[in-house]
Amino acid sequence: MTKKWMRIIHRYLGFFLIGVMIVYSVSGVILIFRNTDFLKSETKVEKTIAPNLKGDELGRALKMKRFRVEKTEGDLILFRNGQYNKTTGLAKYTNKELPYVLDRMTHLHKATSAEPLFWLNVFCGVSLFFFAISSFWMFMPKTKIFKKGMYFTAFGVVLTIIMLFV
16 A cells, blocks of 8 residues: 555656756756856946945945955955945946846755745755655565665665765
8 A cells, every 4th residue: 555655646746846856957957067157147247336345345235255355456456357446436347147047946946944935945855855765665675676776776875975975
């Protein structure tokens, strides 16, 4: 009876989540390259903010993560991909962003508990765990394919453990 229900839930949950799983797989691969300019396009930005800001204040005003002043030349503060005039408050910089659809996909993938989407992430995570466990109910334990599958499972677990500590 358990085998029958595991198979039914596994099948229909898989059909239900196919769209979300495609989004998670594509955005997961894209996030691997988030420290590069892969698929990103440049946008030139000119923004006037408060004058006379210092390093951290400037980074917060421009909403830039990992902001760092590279050097100061007179009234100009130079930072990665841009500059800020302390006197006028004019900041000129280049912003690199993913196309809108890919940006939304990666945002979904990175949702935190502070966002309403986190319930979808929790549901998908629990569902993936269920898929992994319920796959053991897809074949009879005494069959050759199940035994062979157990070798693959053991190899996968050992490889994962090795990769975690490399």
